Amino acid sequence: MKILCGIGGSDDSFRALDRTVERAAVANDDLTVAVVDNEDSSVSPDDVMRRARDAIGDSGLDADVRRVEGDPGSRLVEIAEREAFDEIVLGGGHTSPMGKITIGPIAEFVLLNAKTSVRLVR
Amino acid sequence: MNDRRYPDAVADAFPVPPTEFTDRDDRTVEIRPYDGSDAEYRSLVEMYDAFDPADRAQGIPPGGEGRIREWLDAILADDCHNVIAWCGDEVAGHATLVPDGDAYELAIFVHQTYQRAGIGTHLIRGLLGYGQSVGIQKVWLTVERWNRAAVSLYKKIGFETSNAESFELEMGLRLNEGDEETSESDTEGS
Numbered sequence: 233m234k235i236l237c238g239i240g241g242s243d244d245s246f247r248a249l250d251r252t253v254e255r256a257a258v259a260n261d262d263l264t265v266a267v268v269d270n271e272d273s274s275v276s277p278d279d280v281m282r283r284a285r286d287a288i289g290d291s292g293l294d295a296d297v298r299r300v301e302g303d304p305g306s307r308l309v310e311i312a313e314r315e316a317f318d319e320i321v322l323g324g325g326h327t328s329p330m331g332k333i334t335i336g337p338i339a340e341f342v343l344l345n346a347k348t349s350v351r352l353v354r
Numbered sequence: 355m356n357d358r359r360y361p362d363a364v365a366d367a368f369p370v371p372p373t374e375f376t377d378r379d380d381r382t383v384e385i386r387p388y389d390g391s392d393a394e395y396r397s398l399v400e401m402y403d404a405f406d407p408a409d410r411a412q413g414i415p416p417g418g419e420g421r422i423r424e425w426l427d428a429i430l431a432d433d434c435h436n437v438i439a440w441c442g443d444e445v446a447g448h449a450t451l452v453p454d455g456d457a458y459e460l461a462i463f464v465h466q467t468y469q470r471a472g473i474g475t476h477l478i479r480g481l482l483g484y485g486q487s488v489g490i491q492k493v494w495l496t497v498e499r500w501n502r503a504a505v506s507l508y509k510k511i512g513f514e515t516s517n518a519e520s521f522e523l524e525m526g527l528r529l530n531e532g533d534e535e536t537s538e539s540d541t542e543g544s
Contacts, residue, residue, distance in 0.1 A: 329454040331416075332412035333412045334520075337519070
């Protein structure tokens with residue numbers, strides 16, 4: 233399967249990255265990791281790129297890591313359509329102090345606008 | 355991302371528990387702060403174990419006794435404030451304030467057997483009265499926007515919508531007059 237994993241540096245995005253890399257190695261997925269702008273993230277895009285390359289390197293996969301600038305949700309949807317991806321994978325949200333799951337604005341946009349399947353990793 | 359907004363005006367005074375009332379189904383219900391005893395803890399676990407999954411909100415309460423206990427252990431910690439609605443020795447509902455930087459996050463659950471009897475209104479007012487009595491200044495919550503009953507309850511209480519841009523509405527309430535706002539405390543963005 234051709235998979236586009238969008239990450240911006242939040243904890244849940246790194247969890248999505250690790251699980252997607254793990255699965256891709258087993259399922260032989262054709263994986264692309266898109267490092268997007270996330271204004272709520274405290275990790276710089278360069279560090280996110282490095283983190284993604286490390287995860288992929290450790291797994292022995294041959295996957296593409298690319299920097300995607302601009303509005304993250306719409307860019308991911310656009311790339312998935314233009315390059316015929318089968319699925320977009322994103323972090324499944326963070327939990328509030330109370331334990332409530334909150335889905336971020338990027339995931340909300342992608343869920344409502346993507347023509348592909350969307351996987352949120354919990 | 356701690357840019358939550360709160361009403362300028364402080365809310366009216368809420369009743370401080372313990373309080374007692376008769377619900378719309380003629381049941382006597384008592385609102386009391388959680389006392390930390392094993393017996394009350396066990397009653398809470400029982401209520402959540404029998405909680406209708408259709409009434410979950412954003413993943414809570416979780417399902418299964420193990421996860422319920424894990425979640426309760428976090429929100430019943432010493433820095434949290436918990437109030438319970440009792441019908442005899444059965445828990446009818448539970449409301450909680452969990453610290454989040456300079457504010458508290460609120461959640462309330464009423465067991466399906468006790469819904470639509472006015473218990474939620476008494477319970478949340480009791481929790482907020484308790485919060486006022488311990489000096490809490492700001493409270494926020496999120497609610498799924500299709501949950502009209504909950505949204506109208508929160509509005510009636512005095513909560514104002516602070517963020518309507520996502521799937522859930524975020525609402526805020528000012529409980530006590532504070533010293534001038536300390537600058538927003540840092541929480542990790544995510």
